[in-house]
Amino acid sequence: MAGQYQATGENVWLITGAASGLGASIVEAAVVRGDKVIATARPAFKEKLRIVIDSLPPKDRERIRVLYLDITDTAENTRNIMKTAIGLWGRIDVLVNNAGVAIGGVTEEEGVDAFLKQFQTNVFGVINVTNAILPYMRERRDGTIVIIRAVLLGLVFPVLRNVRLQKQLFTLAEFTQKRVIENPAVGDLRKGMEILVDVVRGERRAVGRAWPSLLFLGAEARDQIRAKSAMWERDLQAWSDVCCDVTNDLFPSNSLLVADIRSTSISDTDYSILEARTSRTILDTADMSNDQTAAQKVWLITGAGSGLGASLAGAVLARGDKVIITGRPGSKEKMQGMVDALPDNERDESRIRLLELDVTDTTENIRLIMKTAVDFWGRIDVLVNNAGIVVPGITEEQGVQGWERQFRTNVFGVINVTNAVLPYMRARRDGNVVILGSRSAWKNDFPGIGPYSASKAAIHSYADTLSAEVGTFNIRVLNLAPAAFRTSGFDPPKPIVDHIDDYDPIRQQMAAIVKERRERSSFGDPRKGMEIVVDVVRGEGRAAGREWSSLLFLGGDALVHIREKMHKWEHDLEAWSDVAQDVTEDK
Incomplete structure (x- = not known):
């Protein structure tokens, strides 16, 4: 979608992974604006989802419907559930692919099975649900798809040299935990999801702005994206x-x-300003010099x-x-x-x-x-x-x-x-x-x-x-x-x-x-x-x-x-x- 966009009327949202975290906050932010929401979660999270909905005022709960959905289910089962979802209010205007899992671990130790499990939810599950909704959006020639992703691409952990693997992993885990606990700039879920609703509905803080190809939430996300760009630009130059x-x-x-x-002549881009504005931990470049024999x-x-x-x-x-x-x-x-x-x-x-x-x-x-x-x-x-x-x-x-x-x-x-x-x-x-x-x-x-x-x-x-x-x-x-x-x-x-x-x-x-x-x-x-x-x-x-x-x-x-x-x-x-x-x- 290019250029500025107009504010919408009442929307029908379908949100995956709505039983906690970002998903629960999106549910609340959407119904507060007068929109309708189909909140979905895995059957195992039935009680958690009930608690989320019960915490809302009665007037908001009236605009919520619940469906139990495992996004890693078969394509046929997912299509059937989406058909049921469409039948609730006749359409889905906004699909929010929020459901996801996080599987930590060192690549060599975790093996392919851990990667496959991660991708089955965070990638293939998103595609499965999206493909089940797209026929209805294509038919109406209208719809919005939101894909929630994380920004971890800018952080480079300090790696100690000449230490045993177990010690290295402990150091990384300790560093990560300390960084999270001591970071005072923790994001407010409600604030972040209100921005998302603004963008989808084209109102309040989104009025007069162009639709973003990438919407970051939080200064840390912005800084990490810039840090990665600065590293790439350094290597390109x-x-x-x-x-x-x-x-x-x-x-x-x-x-x-x-x-x-083919070779293409373009003007160089100075990304030093991005690097200067970015606070990040980087490896000692002296240790990265090419000293191969x-x-x-x-x-x-x-x-x-x-x-x-x-x-x-x-x-x-x-x-x-x-x-x-x-x-x-x-x-x-x-x-x-x-x-x-x-x-x-x-x-x-x-x-x-x-x-x-x-x-x-x-x-x-x-x-x-x-x-x-x-x-x-x-x-x-x-x-x-x-x-x-x-x-x-x-x-x-x-x-x-x-x-x-x-x-x-x-x-x-x-x-x-x-x-x-x-x-x-x-x-x-x-x-x-x-x-x-x-x-x-x-x-x-x-x-x-x-x-x-x-x-x-x-x-x-x-x-x-x-x-x-x-x-x-x-x-x-x-x-x-x-x-x-x-x-x-x-x-x-x-x-x-x-x-x-x-x-x-x-x-x-x-x-x-x-x-x-x-x-x-x-x-x-x-x-x-x-x-x-x-x-x-x-x-x-x-x-x-x-x-x-x-x-x-x-x-x-x-x-x-x-x-x-x-x-x-x-x-x-x-x-x-x-x-x-x-x-x-x-x-």
Whole structure:
């Protein structure tokens, strides 16, 4: 929604997770304005929800209906419950996806199961409920969807070096607890949710303002978002002379894999003011300097039978390193063909091993395969999480199935493989983990790439957390954000669940975009991009003397789109700062 918006009449709200916390406060804030509310919660929270509603004045309780909803239920059951919800007052004007869970723990210890449980509620559950409501909103050509998210992206915990894992975890937990207890600026739930109601209804403090793409609540949220932007901008500026130089005008446009990362000239942005205005804890940058030695390294690359993985394998071999090339079961012939196609100076088979690996396999099987990999040369110095898939599709048509398929490879597969390698790196107190994300984590505001861009945003966040957890063991994490890549198999969005005619224009739009990209004559050169990665990991060439980057982009388009997202956030932070930071409890 662009531009200013008009105040609404009476709204019907459906709020998930309404039995406590933010959800309960939204219920109260909405009914006080004269709106109607469908308050939902899991059946186990029936009594808690009753207490919330009973605490309201009788005149407000008359405008509340209760439904019991587990957002991790099947799509069919969720649709049936939403049909019941619609029947209560004939429509739902505002859907608030508030229900969520928080599962703490160190990544390596928690394993994929904890991540899956977290995502089933906080991601797939949100999609499930939203998809069940969208048909009714599309039919009326009207509706508002609110998605509650947390801001933890700006905090970098201090990590003590040369201490045992248990001591490190205790220190982090103690720091977090102390920070929460001693922070006097605790947000007032009611104040925050009144702002939300203002925005949805277009009244009071929202009058005359443009609809925000991101609405923060609390000065700390604003400061953390700015802190993250400042860190990204520091890395963009530090590496722009290297990472924009990846284009090759002679690169064939009909290749199976081409990099859409042409160099783009843009003006530099000074983010020093943001960093100066942000109070945060950061790692000592002296400890992050790139002091890697150029000794021979052992690399393991997932999805290395073609594309970026194959280009990286060639670049690694050209430097004299050893490489374990992995691909899905049944792809050994393809991997061998890739090796056979290498130039003579790179095709030293004494430094090459082939290994079949499905990153979506069970944790136990992946551990056994990683043991085999370590046994080849006694160690793995560099793990490159390159394997990934693209599941294009319209969110409502894909259903949760499409999202689960996308995340199974691009997120859970990365975590599973990384966790299987980390014990060997921790034992040696040395290692590098490279995670290939995408600029699509930032350039996600166009249709058809929802599952893919969300998976890459998730994996970038995972990389930041992993870096904070394993830094004390001298394990470096390289968070890589290449511009868009495509293969001959990338197609416009196709429905997995149902074909919805309303989305046909979007399918046509995406088909035109794919056609235009395939016909372009100038693309980024994957080998150039992967040579930069090898420079960074080995600490030589163009990376010599530079600090280790918290985010390494590849291609001018990536730089442009990351900055565009930061500028968009900053615009909303400034536009709503006078309202949205005023949520602290009155003393």
